[in-house]
Amino acid sequence: MKANDLLTIGDLARRTGLSVSAIRFYEDKGLVEPMRTGGNQRRFLRSDIRRLSFILIAQNLGLSLAEIEEAMKGLPHGRTPTAADWKRISVTIRQRIDTQIAQLDKVREDLDGCIGCGCLSLKKCALYNAQDKWGESGKGPRVLR
């Protein structure tokens, strides 16, 4: 502990498992907003450990950094998130998970129905057509996630 409660970028990296460059990158993206010392070095609040942990979890669930930033608008910089903050934000995530599971269940069902038919007919195959639900707003596979 360095007397005051501020963390250097290296400290934060060690605490979160992120690389220093990744943390700087997240700052660029507006996900953390450290202060600066007189000599221009970053100094983070302890609450930023939680912010970054949250980012890691959300990323894990397939949210993009842009989506995470959006979701974190509700989380004030400079304060450790409370149970209420967390609950509010977790709704987004919960929905995301539910949707993903539902989609996968459907695909699995279709796949089981398809095994053995070997059709892959562009017109009839449920699996193939399932794609259209994803493929909205694009001409080709551009899905990328």
Add this chain to the structure above:
Amino acid sequence: MKANDLLTIGDLARRTGLSVSAIRFYEDKGLVEPMRTGGNQRRFLRSDIRRLSFILIAQNLGLSLAEIEEAMKGLPHGRTPTAADWKRISVTIRQRIDTQIAQLDKVREDLDGCIGCGCLSLKKCALYNAQDKWGESGKGPRVLR
């Protein structure tokens, strides 16, 4: 129908919904292997329609082109895949789906357990630690899937 059974790249694009450039790109990656005319234009077999459909489906399920190529090693070029081919290959996909669903179920469970606790403790939070299973073999979030 152009007398013979060969398709131009444009035909194939129309039949699959892919763009011409995407099909060329897939050829680069070794996913299709068209013949050439005397004038160096590509000519595809009808069976390539199915190959490409398969790629679309697999991509949909989150497989990368590299993984798809791997899975398709079992599918001979120049023959329309049979039900048996399809079945063999679909095992890979089925496993993939099962794994994904299981992971999401676990995360959802953890999330439900976590809502209200607001912990996000790096040491204790099940959600955070769930990440380690993903995060193998890397120092930071590089998941990118």
Add this chain to the structure above:
DNA sequence: CCTTGACCTCAACTTAGCTTGAGGTTGCAT
């Protein structure tokens, strides 16, 4: 025969999420 749309190659650009490197500064311990 000739026109014209479809095709060819190759190189460069795109987005997301970072990493790596060059060249320079800070700050803490001795």
Add this chain to the structure above:
DNA sequence: ATGCAACCTCAAGCTAAGTTGAGGTCAAGG
């Protein structure tokens, strides 16, 4: 006072999965 690890910025590079564009060729109908 000084050494040196850790910090700084900015630019360039990386991967995936394609797209876009320039400059040029092919082939089929009229």
